[in-house]
Amino acid sequence: MRMMKEEIEEQTREEELLSFPQTQQQSKLVVVGYALTSKKTKSFLQPKLEGLARNKGILFVAIDQNRPLSDQGPFDIVLHKLTGKEWRQILEEYRQTHPEVTVLDPPYAIQHLHNRQSMLQCVADMNLSNSYGKVDVPRQLVIERDASSIPDVVLKAGLTLPLVAKPLVADGSAKSHELSLAYDQYSLKKLEPPLVLQEFVNHGVLFKVYIVGEAIKVVRRFSLPDVTKQDLSTSAGVFRFPRVSCAAASADDADLDPCVAELPPRPLLERLAKELRRQLGLRLFNLDIIREHGTRDQFYVIDINYFPGYGKMPEYEHIFTDFLLSLTQSRYKKKSC
Ligand SMILES: Nc1ncnc2c1ncn2[C@@H]1O[C@H](COP(=O)(O)OP(=O)(O)OP(=O)(O)O)[C@@H](O)[C@H]1O
Ligand SMILES: O=P(O)(O)O[C@H]1[C@H](O)[C@@H](O)[C@H](OP(=O)(O)O)[C@@H](OP(=O)(O)O)[C@H]1O
Ligand SMILES: [Mg+2]
Ligand SMILES: [Mg+2]
Numbered sequence: 001m002r003m004m005k006e007e008i009e010e011q012t013r014e015e016e017l018l019s020f021p022q023t024q025q026q027s028k029l030v031v032v033g034y035a036l037t038s039k040k041t042k043s044f045l046q047p048k049l050e051g052l053a054r055n056k057g058i059l060f061v062a063i064d065q066n067r068p069l070s071d072q073g074p075f076d077i078v079l080h081k082l083t084g085k086e087w088r089q090i091l092e093e094y095r096q097t098h099p100e101v102t103v104l105d106p107p108y109a110i111q112h113l114h115n116r117q118s119m120l121q122c123v124a125d126m127n128l129s130n131s132y133g134k135v136d137v138p139r140q141l142v143i144e145r146d147a148s149s150i151p152d153v154v155l156k157a158g159l160t161l162p163l164v165a166k167p168l169v170a171d172g173s174a175k176s177h178e179l180s181l182a183y184d185q186y187s188l189k190k191l192e193p194p195l196v197l198q199e200f201v202n203h204g205v206l207f208k209v210y211i212v213g214e215a216i217k218v219v220r221r222f223s224l225p226d227v228t229k230q231d232l233s234t235s236a237g238v239f240r241f242p243r244v245s246c247a248a249a250s251a252d253d254a255d256l257d258p259c260v261a262e263l264p265p266r267p268l269l270e271r272l273a274k275e276l277r278r279q280l281g282l283r284l285f286n287l288d289i290i291r292e293h294g295t296r297d298q299f300y301v302i303d304i305n306y307f308p309g310y311g312k313m314p315e316y317e318h319i320f321t322d323f324l325l326s327l328t329q330s331r332y333k334k335k336s337c
Contacts, residue, residue: 028328029057030077030325031059031061031073031074031076032059032061032075032078032079033061033062033078033079034062034078034079034080035062035063035081035082035087036079036080036082037081043309043310043311043312046311048317049316049317049321052317052321056325058321058324061073065082069091076328077101077104078091078101080307081172083173088107088108088111091103092107092108102328104283104284105282105284106281109280109281109282110282113282113306115168116166116167116169117140117142117168117196119303120304122275122280123276123301123304126272126275128272132267132268132271133264133298134298134299135272135289135301137302138164139159139160140196141153141154141196141197142168142195142196143191143193143195143196143197144168147192151186151188154185159199161182161183161185161232162181162182162232163188163198164179164181165179165180165182165188165196165198166196166198167179167194167195168193168194168195168196169194177243179241180240181241182197182237182238183227183237183238184236186236187236190238200224200227201290201292201293202292202294203226203291204223204226204293205220205251206220206221206223206245206251207219207263207288208220208287209269209273209289210286210316211276211277211286212283212310213323215322215323217319218269219313220250220252220254220256220261221245221250222247222249222251222254223245226293245288246309264289265297280304284307285304285307286304286305286313287301287303288301288303
């Protein structure tokens, strides 16, 4: 007789459980449901991560979006990066009806990062400045509509060219990553609002700061070349540029000027990460930060991404599995209190 889909799933789950080390079968298994795109699943859920997780008693289970969430699991943790209003509502409702499950992260908090203005607002409001350095966001303005008004608006706001034009919405779509660099005021009319116009800051190399709960990992990435005064006086137009710093190629071993390559001070990043975690209410994100060329301690945050490409973060397997375990342990502690 043919087996029902649910029966097959149940059997697979039982088989998976049986293949877990004996000790883990006796102690409680941490079940992590995940709802990710197939691209994300491939880059995140690599065999090494699954293997290590298995040894630590963590089981990753794919969420079926066509079935009610409550009928699946039961999960201890839900990991997700999917867009759309419907999915957001499903998750919010699930959070309300299943307070015992940790949803990473709350959809309403992630929404903050879907707009390039609101994403940087808390960095701007933080005014972070201490003996280790100063963290700002580049001067920027939002253009909602009417491209013909941009040259005037930019002039009035006193923004300095060149400007990076970024789609206002950062929802993970290919379009939201289509950025351009504008060298002269009049070409700004060619841009397509809604967008954010951000002053370009010379920096040499970009630092990606990955955050997983309390853990922080920093890597260097190649970025756009600096723009000299001469470049500015001899170039005109608006140029689309590719996703330079997203490529897996790391600039950690590149032959860079030591002043450029020096990582931002750890205590400064710790403070920044702590504040952002608290203010954004997120535990899984990364940020792009640059050091202004010619300075030692002037930094700018230019981008924050929810659930970034952790597969590119060194040692992510250990960091991520430890983080998942720490979540269930702190819940257990809270319960026994
Ligand atoms: N204000 C700026 N000054 C200098 N370079 C910038 C600035 N803004 C962006 N860049 C460069 O453009 C790249 C892409 O910008 P940004 O990170 O904002 O876009 P994104 O599409 O959100 O990227 P990601 O793939 O990280 O999500 C940066 O990594 C950096 O190399
Ligand atoms: O397409 P969206 O949903 O925006 O997400 C991207 C992030 O914005 C990027 O930051 C990720 O790359 P990095 O991990 O190099 O930042 C990138 O990682 P990926 O290239 O491994 O997918 C994506 O997660
Ligand atoms: Mg970026
Ligand atoms: Mg981004």
